[in-house]
Amino acid sequence: MRCLAVFLPRLPTDRILRGSRARDGGRAPDAGAPLAVWAKIKGGDYLTAVDARARGLGLAAGMAAADARAMRPSLRLEEADPTADAALLAAIADWCRRFTPLAAIDPPDGILMDVSGAAHLFGGETSMLEEVERRLQAQGLAARAALAPGPALARALTRFSRLRHIPADASREEIEKVAASLPIAALRLDEAAQNALARAGLRSLGDLLGRPRAPFAARFGAKAVARLDAIACRTRDPIAPRFEAPDFMAERRFPDGLTRIEDIERTLLALARELCILLERQGVGARKVEAAFYRVDGAVRHIETGTSRPLREPELLALLLRERLAVLADEGLDTGYGFDVLRLGASEVERCATPQADLGLAGDMRNVGAPDLADLADRLGARLGLRRVLRLYPQATHIPEFAVAALPASSPPPAIPGETIAPAFLHGGEGPPARPLRLLERPEPIDAVALTPDGPPLRFRWRRALHELAAFEGPERIAPQWWSARDDAATRDYFYAEDRDGQRFWLFREGLFGRERAHPRWFVHGLF
Structure with a gap:
């Protein structure tokens, strides 16, 4: 592992001074006012x-x-604002993702980055270190960076050593020699523990590395021993990045920032083509794609879009990203001095089978319709938001109010055990629909009058209006689900009823007369 640590020793004051410069139009604050x-x-x-x-x-x-x-x-005195400091640190961590997707916050004033395999993109590890410091200082941030085989050692170097770089080919003895030179404060123990070690004559980590572990752990705890081993790189000490790195990613870097939307869109298309090549090699398609735009002055913008099916067509991906980019442009996309890094990644993927069309007209129609509908849902989702575009998925139940579920179109279809019982209105077909065009969210009780307790109603009152029935069909009996039925669940007999004004209703009687209910109840459940 190669870890790059950044220490921001004056983060609170740098935040205030940066704000002063922004308010004063970029002019430096008064040099005579500490x-x-x-x-x-x-x-x-x-x-x-x-x-x-x-x-x-x-x-x-x-x-x-x-x-x-x-x-x-x-002296100029300003009250501390830990919330604002944490927000700035998070923004800096997001900016650091231009160097690697694996960037983590090391509160209250540090950043940790896993740069394994990334240094060659910046001319080597030494050049990478210099660029990180130079770019942060250009943003008005005092920064010290160090690169080492582990995060704990890299962090300690930024705070307690002049050494900034331990080469990748350094031996175990060389690494422990560097760790031994660090002061006890590198362990981040409380003040009482540090004073106790000082009274014992222990000033550096070298005084501890060669000593037995058991007495040290008994006196100062297992955490102190673990930190000592981590600084000496005797144990693996992974970082916890703010965002997981996508498995599939493509990026472009530019010496001069992109400011024109047309150039940004062309770059997104090129990145989409590179990304789709990677996806196709693994036989997967993208379900969620994120684009990151890194501005020259340190600001970062993100857009993401989801797809209702695994997608690896670059033109379609680029189209969805352009839709999201258009939303940002409508809100006032500030390119500043330009974006010098654009990155496109697939954060969620799914196995993507190569489609095979059936022979004949019916097969062609069936295979063409689903992708077209999915593409429409994707474009609407890019404009309106992924969670705002819904599709109805049939469920394995006969109970009408639970027969379909409205889920985001970008979500994978739910797995339904057994045979799915889809309502007739989802299938289309000739003749009147077997289900109402409008299904009420909940069945509403009505006052009904029938000739017999188990017969159809002659009239009913619903929402203070009286309806005299002229015709009816039914009943269609739907029994409760025995495996999940409530104690008060009862059989339903549904009727298609039409009143004298031509209005059509979907009514049901709940409870079998004499067996489940002494007095069955009537409800209206839908309208045709």
Whole structure:
């Protein structure tokens, strides 16, 4: 593993200074005004961060704010805002994904990146380190970066060592020698534990690496031993990236940023072609695609779109991405100085079988219709949102209100055991539909009058209106599901009824007279 760590020692003050520059139209703040951030700690106001000018004047974190003000009356004091600091750190981590998809936050002031196999894209590991620092400093962020075989060691180097790079071919002895030179503070123990180690004469990790582990673990806990082994790269210490890296990915880098929408769309099409080649080699298609746009000044924009079927046609993928890009453009897509990195990845894939059309007209019609409908759903989803475009999927039940489920069109069809019982209106066909065009969300009770308890109604009152029936058909009996029936579930007898005004209703009587109900109840369930 090759891990690149970034330490942002003045993140709170850099955030404030960046905001001041933005408000002042890019002008640098007054060079004569040092800046410090304070917070209330144990009932008192103390400095938690200082900028470079304040540090040069002898101020430091941990000082009382009143003492700092007395020393430097010109000191600019700002209250700490941990939420804003965390938001900036998250934005920096997203920006760092231009170097690798595997970027993690190391709170409160660090970033960790797994750059295994990525350094050659930047001219080697040394060049990569320099570019990370240079780009962050250009954004007004003080940064120190280091690259090592593990995240714990890389993190420690950024904070406690002048060494910035341990080569990939370094031996085990060389790595442990570097770890041994680090101070005890690299273990991130509490103050009491550090003082106890200092009283015992233990100043560096080298004083611990050669000692027996059991006494050290008994005194300071297993976590301290685990951190020691992680810094020495004796154990694997994986990072937890903010976003999982897609299995299939294509990207383009540009020396000059892209600002024209037309150039961005052409690049997306080229990336879609590269991505679809990768997908086809593995016999899969994309179900969810994400495009990331990295702006020269550090801002990052993301768009994603889902598909209702596994897709690996580059023109269709590019079309969906253009739809999403158009939404961003309508909202005011700010290209700034341009996007210098564009990345396209398939975050969800599914096995994609090669379609084979049946011989004859009926087979052709059946195979052509489904992709066309899926493409329409994909385009609507790109414009309106993936969760807002729904499709009705038949369910394995005869109960009308549960016979279909409305699910996002981009979701895989649900697996239904056994034979699916689809309502007649999903099949089309000639003659009147076997199910109403409008099914009520819940059956609504009605007051009905019938000649016999088990016969059809003559009239009924629904929503304060009286309906005299002129014709009816039925009954169609639907029994409750015995394997999941409630205690109060009863058999339903459905009737197709038409009143004297020509309105058609779907009515049912709940409960078999004398066997399930002494007084069966009537409901209206749908309209034709």
